[in-house]
Amino acid sequence: MVKLIYRNKSWEFAAGMTVRDAILKCGLNPEQVLAVRAGKLINEATLLKDGDEVKLVAVISGGVR
């Protein structure tokens, strides 16, 4: 499983999807978040592996849903 964390929410998905697909599955716009894994920025085509924990950082500061 992979875990995505955005502000005070989190989602868990099966491994094997791209960062972009995972962001979309969270209901977020990939234009508005950056993905950070183990403290490093990762690109949207990165395949998520089992055990990955990805922090999504809001691009627009403030009230983005």
Added chain:
Amino acid sequence: MKCRKCGHEAVINMRQHKLALCSEHFLEWVPEQTQRFIEKYRMFTPDERILVAVSGGKDSLSLWDVLLRLGYKADGLYIGLGIDGGVDYSNQSHEMCVKFLENFRSQISSVNVTADDGPQTVNTQYLIPKLHVVDIAKLYGETIPDVAARTTRGRGKPCSVCGLVKRHVMNRVARDGGYDVLATGHNLDDEVAVLFGNALTWNAGYLLRQAPMLPADKPGLARKVKPFCRLYERESAAYALVRGIDYIYDECPFAEGSTSIAHKEILNQMEKDSPGTKLQFYLSFLRAREQGLFAEQAAHVELNACEKCGQPTSAPGLCAFCRLWERRITKDE
């Protein structure tokens, strides 16, 4: 996805440019692009002194970082607005600016300069930047939320008062400090959100004044530039993350639910489906402006010097900033 320049793993893919870059090349690309736009829009030259308005956020701190790395003489200006919002917002923002400067200074002092003929003594007077701090409550006796609470300006939200005060202070510090130019961290998303809002109402006056560089064409006005105006907000945030700049993630508590954020979300929805939409919108606007679409409006803009502070104002007498504090004095009496 691989970096187009070196083939290493990319950290970012900029779909509007069809360009993926690794961390090393992304950190080179952002300053290169910034320099390109500084020259293209004739913002400033290496000899000029720049005042960068910093808020502790990703855009302004990244901009300051880039300008310093490009070798510009850039000092910072932090304006303490007295906003708490339950998160000690203003103090946190100030801390981020101070921390940035401390980090930068420590990097500068650890640099060993060598040349072909051996170690050189370098005049670091201009290499070490300064941070000017203006605390609104200390200077004028009230915080921004306090001022907003007693005026009708902004209909209950402090954003309008805040914008007015910041514009006044930035212009004053730039002018009094002998700076040639005032730089702000506005990115392309900021610009298209404003453009979108003004296009919805065809506010020609505002559209005319939106530009990467506004010349100091009236007495008392500082030249204003936006060196990040062609950089997506996503890229500005990525630069701060990759460069390791610590910034305040939460923007002003009063920004939540704002129209500009709603406009950004609409534009990003279009960008998701059609990469490059935001960039094209902005570039087309700049072209139209260049071709004189709003030229007729220019003839009607006339500014006077404020009777009290001397800063330019559209109406004769006191400027909006001085009227704001004048009302407090009258009320206190």
